[in-house]
Amino acid sequence: MQQTATAKGLPGLDRVPPIALVLSGVTSIQFGAAIAATLFDDLGPSGVSALRLGFAAIILMALFRPRVRGRAPRDLRLVLLFGLVLGTMNLTFYEALDRIPLGVAVTIEFAGPLGVAVFGSRRRLDLMWAALAAIGIVLLGNPFGAGLDTVGLILILTAAACWAAYILIAQRATSVFTGSEGVALASVVAALVPLGPGIAQAGTDLLEPKWLALGACVALMSSAIPYSLETESLRRLPTHVFGVLMSIEPAVAALAGFLILGQSLDAREIVAIGLVVVASVGSSRSATVAAEA
Template sequence: MSAPAESPLDRLPPVTLVLTAVSSIQFGAALATTLFDELGPGGVSLLRLGIAAAIMVAVWRPDPRGVPRTDLRLVVLFGLSLGGMNYFFYEALHRIPLGIAVTIEFIGPLGVAIATTRRRLDLVWAALAFAGILLLNRPGGESVDRTGLVLILLAAACWAAYIVLAQRAGRVFTGSRGLAMAMGIAVLVPLGPGIHQAGTELLTWHFLLIGAGVALASSVIPYSLETEALRRMPTNVFGVLMSLEPAVAALAGFVVLGQNLDAIELAAIALVVAASVGVTRQQGRGAAPIVEG
């Protein structure tokens, strides 16, 4: 029997794949922000999820017929968490800087990691992350936009649910068929707000082209790279690398959007990154990886 053909990704180290995925997600989010004035965050969310869903359904061709009702309910919940995570994140991003938004949103996966561990040391890491979030809220001084804070906390809760449900879906469906069906459900979350905010602008070729770029950078490319990386590296190493997302988000916000962060905000981001690294670096190979949808 001949050996399977080598994929171009096989030639790249898994660390490179993860770092590329992290950068792709955050610079994709920065690109999405540039469309808020014309389409609104709801319109951009609808555009991203709609195009990503079309691509994934075309590739995986999932067939819901014959799927047990319990598994279909899992797909619906999976899709709603994915849609809510994206919609609430973009609505928050319309009000607060990218680096701060991703830092606060990281409460979701960090909370899952801490909730599934029995190590007392993780309580110290949790306290460190909480200190970082509190520092961002500037007690006694200028704080993060309140509405933006509520929205990004909702996104964090959806991210936590997404991680748990993605694990369950991965055991039930082969490949990414469960994710492809979930993406079709996710589109329903921003459907109303997206049409209200963007209207017929969603159908113009210019925004469709940029939306395709956002979908590729924020969903299709990082999903593919992360899946390949997880085949060749321990999940604890993967989690440590994903913990760099807040720092990469701050860089993307600065480079693409000109969002400057002061020393206190950078220190807060550093605290959350340190806490995330601390929680994930000791987890075993079977631990749940931190993956953004």
């Protein structure tokens, strides 16, 4: 029988070490973002977002073939909210990336999952990690010097808030939908979010074969590949190990920005990114200790 994608992930991934899966997923999504940024001059960030999310929806629907008929109205409302958050997160991230460096953008965006991790915690250690991350983000904003583009900063903070909401909604979706059905359905809604702005920015260029091909590559690198790799790795890794490995995303983003976009970082920005990475690692390990206590 031919193997297909299942709730357990794509065929063949079970033979790859889980740590390698996480690191490959992180590398794929950040270098995918860097490649996407190279298309902004031709299609605009909204146009690239429209292509990425459009192709991601097609790929995820084909892979996971979610059932739509017979769903309860409340489940469909959850999918609608899930998709709106996912689409807004991607659109605001790309619009921010057009204004601020990739490594800086990803680092600030990490405020979203870090906020979820420490929200409601009364443990002093968790509050310390939150404070450390906040210091790093303030350093990146550089309020006492030539700070970041104001619109870019607002956009990436919006993306961070959407990431936090995405995590909470995704947790709910896993109890309602089987495997990856929820995110596949949500991806269809998400693809509609940047469609209007994307057409306004890129127009008929969105239909040119070369841009369609590059958009499909970005969708594979930034959505389909990392999602499949992370889903499989989560089956075989403790949550805290997965969290620690994912914490290197800002550093990988900075490397991708340097290699592909020529974006160098000064000492202040490197220290700030390091603080957020350390805070993310500490938060992941602290959460596990609390859960085991």
